[in-house]
Amino acid sequence: MVLKNIGLLASPMGKKVKKGPEQGNITLIENAAIVIECDRITYAGPDNSSIKGDNQIDCKGALITPGLIDCHTHLIFGGWRQKELPMKLAGAAYLDILAAGGGILSTVEKTRAEPIEELYQKTNMLLSEILSYGVTTVEAKSGYGLNTETEVKCLKIAKKLDIVHQVDIVSTFMGAHALPSEYKDRRQDYINLIIDEMLPLIAKQDLADFCDVFCETGVFSVEESGAILEKAKSLGLKLKIHAEEINNTGGALLAAEMGCISAEHLIKIDDAGIKALAKKNTIAVCLPCTSFYLNEDFAPARKMIEAGVPVAIASDFNPGSSPNLNLQLAMNMACYKYKMTPGEILTAVTLNAAAALGRQADIGSIEEGKIADLLIWDAKDLDYIFYRYGSNLIKTVIKKGIIC
Ligand code: NIG
């Protein structure tokens, strides 16, 4: 396949995460062409008359970028939580709703009860919607099962959909998402269940690439999170952590100390945390839609970039704190609220997001050798997609060299 008449090709370059001034330093090529053989890019650069192919696509002067990568979602869950909206409007705090048995725990009940076939169909539909917004790879965290059977059920759905659906899925085990109500007075027993039963089983059945923990006041402490991540690491899983989302508990320091690939949320990160992430090259995954929906502060993404922390942006799609799965909206918010530049944000949802999933060698940029995950936008320049918020500006999605 040959893409001709590209008005502007915009992409970060390379196979490594970008930080500091490098994050905004993307390549822009006017009047470009891309050649794809099987599922890989074999040429991306200036167009000329010698570039031809049997299957030629006229891009009509459009903007082309890499496929978007949503590197933080809680994709698989039963039901929805619109009933929390009145409580939220009346001023109930997120952690209060959770402590009262609502929040995550109410979704756990629905996820446990939902037959696997229904949950599979629902997730399949969500993936198709995600793809329509230009997302070609998505991370999916478990964590609405909180027992071995349902955690495995959800991870198996992700594994099957990764094969069946066009969107690629990277799975993360997050059994430490909340303390299930049946363990209310036996928290150590639940932590032991994760460490002694769930993690070994998930590693053995190869059901996840990553392990994540919700390190937060009233959820899992730094010590408990450390013990769970330690075990995951010993089993060969890569690590992520939900840190400093609602309170600063020191999760970012733990992320750096344990060699987590990413620390996520970080609304309340302090200077010591930022310094630790920068030193270890830990990727900060920032989630502006969550701040918006919870009416919370926005993570100090600008400050982190300036301190040399690589930043990725994701949707945090979940039923409780971010019911939006349009990553374009997260990109707009990163621009308006984090004050990140279009170039920095493009890197944050492509190459840096790929790195947050350990996939930077294969996806996240448009260059020879990478997988042909590409977007043809209904736009002629990059600024336009950050300006026209609220519309889906994707014209065509190309996934592994195939038009979706
Ligand atoms: O990323 N922080 C923890 N988990 C989700 C929310 C999950 C829920 O409320 O269902 C989050 O915000």
Ligand code: FE
């Ligand atoms: Fe999250």
